[in-house]
Amino acid sequence: MKRPTLVNFLAIMTEESLNVRASITMNENNVSSKAPKGFAKEVAQGIVREIEKELPNPSFPIQAIRLLKSSTFNIKLVGINHEQKEVYKKVFESDSFGNLNFKIPLNNERTEIRAIQVYEVGKEAGLELHLGTFIPLSIKNPKKLIICDFDKTLVDTKYSTTRELYNSLTQPLEYFPTVISSVKILKEYIEKGYHPFILSASPHFYEEAMRDWLYKNQIFTAGIFLKDYRQLFSLFEMDLTPKDLKIQGLYKLNHLFDILILAGIPDELVLMGDNFESDPIIYLSLISLLKESQDPWQLWNFLRKLDAFQMNKKQSSILLNKIYQISNLLTNFLVKNPKGTNIKVYIRKKVEEDKLEIPPSLQEHLPLVTLYEGLHPETAIEETKKLEIENRS
Numbered sequence: 001m002k003r004p005t006l007v008n009f010l011a012i013m014t015e016e017s018l019n020v021r022a023s024i025t026m027n028e029n030n031v032s033s034k035a036p037k038g039f040a041k042e043v044a045q046g047i048v049r050e051i052e053k054e055l056p057n058p059s060f061p062i063q064a065i066r067l068l069k070s071s072t073f074n075i076k077l078v079g080i081n082h083e084q085k086e087v088y089k090k091v092f093e094s095d096s097f098g099n100l101n102f103k104i105p106l107n108n109e110r111t112e113i114r115a116i117q118v119y120e121v122g123k124e125a126g127l128e129l130h131l132g133t134f135i136p137l138s139i140k141n142p143k144k145l146i147i148c149d150f151d152k153t154l155v156d157t158k159y160s161t162t163r164e165l166y167n168s169l170t171q172p173l174e175y176f177p178t179v180i181s182s183v184k185i186l187k188e189y190i191e192k193g194y195h196p197f198i199l200s201a202s203p204h205f206y207e208e209a210m211r212d213w214l215y216k217n218q219i220f221t222a223g224i225f226l227k228d229y230r231q232l233f234s235l236f237e238m239d240l241t242p243k244d245l246k247i248q249g250l251y252k253l254n255h256l257f258d259i260l261i262l263a264g265i266p267d268e269l270v271l272m273g274d275n276f277e278s279d280p281i282i283y284l285s286l287i288s289l290l291k292e293s294q295d296p297w298q299l300w301n302f303l304r305k306l307d308a309f310q311m312n313k314k315q316s317s318i319l320l321n322k323i324y325q326i327s328n329l330l331t332n333f334l335v336k337n338p339k340g341t342n343i344k345v346y347i348r349k350k351v352e353e354d355k356l357e358i359p360p361s362l363q364e365h366l367p368l369v370t371l372y373e374g375l376h377p378e379t380a381i382e383e384t385k386k387l388e389i390e391n392r393s
Contacts, residue, residue, distance in 0.1 A: 002026045004073055004120040004129055007098070008207050010223045011116055011136040012262050014143075017103045018113060018136060019262040023228065024073045024098040024120065073098055074122030075131075079113035087112050091121060097228060101258070137221065139195055142267035146189045147259060149252075149273040150200035150210065153348055154182050156374070173213040179374045182272065183217055185346055189270055196222040197259050199252060203227060225255040249278045249308030250315055256286050257322040265290070265326075265333040269341050274348040275356060278308035280369065283345050284362040289326060290341050293364060296323040302361060345369040 007023040072094055079088030087109045094100045104110065115135050119128040139145075151157045156177040190196055196219060200210065206226055214222055260266075271286070273279030285303060288294045294302065300320045303309045311319065334340060345368050347356065358366060 004123060004131060006118065006131045007205070008224065008226075009118065009132065009134055010262070011134055012223070013106075013113070013136040013138045014264050015106075015141060016264070017105050018079075018110065019103050020077065020100065020116075021258070021262060022075065022094075022100045022118070024071075024075065024094060024100075024131070026071050026123075071098055072096055072122075073120055075100060076119040076121045076128065078117040078119070079110065080115050080117065081112040082114050093122075099228065137195065137223065139263055143264055144192070144194040144268040145197065145259070145263060145266040146186065146194040146270040146272065147197045147199055147256065148182070148186050148271075149279055150198050151202065152179075152274040152276045153272055153279075154179055154186070154198075155213065173209050174216065178217070179348065181372055181374060182346075182348060185272065185372070187217075187219065190219065190221075194268065194270060195263070197263075198222045198224045199255055199259075200225070201227050201251060223259070225258065227251055249282055249303075249306065250311055250319065252279070252282050253285060253303070253309075254319065254322060256282070257326055260326055260329065261322070265329050266341055267337060269343045270346070271343070272346045272348075274374075275350045275353065275371075280345075280347055280356045280358060281306065281308055281362065283347075284358060284365050284369075287343055287345070287365045287368060288362060289323065290330060290343065291365065292330070294361070296320070296327045299323055302359075306359075343368055347371050348374045 003026070004024050005027040007025055009022045010020070012019045074091055074093055076089065076091045078086055081087050088104070090104075092100055092102060113136065115133055117133050118131040120131055121128050123129070148154060155173055156179055157173070186196065198210070198214070200206065202210070203226065207224055210224055210226075214220070214224075269290075271283045273283060285299060289296070289299055297320075300316075300323055303319065304311055304316055309319075347369055349371050354371065356366065356369065356371070
């Protein structure tokens, strides 16, 4: 029997709002028998939570290929406090791909939300299908975020040939060499109190395989943002088109904006990526907006002319709207924080390079960028084995 299944669910609670981002699909059976990530079982202050005690065997992406299906859903969210009493309840309708993205303003009662129960209430009349219970990620002021690319930054993945693509779908992500230097930088900032977000151009059905890899490397609280390939099959939406399979600039910058809209403008921001595609231009474009070196219209006009941002009219309109959203958030942020956001950028070198090829309008922000070396693939394999032994101990 088909039933609704959560592809992913991310709830972020700031001091101003509870921000939810979710994706649902119809599936014949659960992709695996594991509980949803972030869902655990322990009794603490009257709240039943579920935490995975043991790491399961790693999954590989093709196991979740059925998540390409799309549909519209009605999702009921129930917020409960530490006494397990309902303090919030509302039904939301997803878009045609099963995606939801919304903010819930907080009042005195809603600030007491400690867990969120999720139900699908639209597919079967009179039935409320429980999809999971989740604990919101709480981000308090001062906000400290680290946003890290995945492919070529944390894992040296390869998708250039048909064989490499086949291997990526049929092997766990640990099959590819881990970029140890990147993992160390990421974990160092997490230990300093930075909240991690993982950004990848991989299909949305890589979620479980990617979460397994993160858990194995002791990265437990990261929000994951992937490319929703279901949008490719829509002839009318035009949010994602075939050209966007290879051109990543628009997709990645959009998700950077999504993260900041969800979490708010941070006091401290670290960006990690690589120089194999367009990460430096994407990150420096974001910085130019946050540092107000370009106004929203200037930045949009600059981006739409770049090869890394080949946009149709709808994509261009969506990007301009998000740029203005960030600009408005930034205006309110600077009233309370005149110094602005402290930003650092780490870019993994592609070769033995000592500088980046950057458009002139972005070069003033180059001092914020630190170039670092990845590992040669053979060395990476040996280092990965050592890291696995350390993680087990």
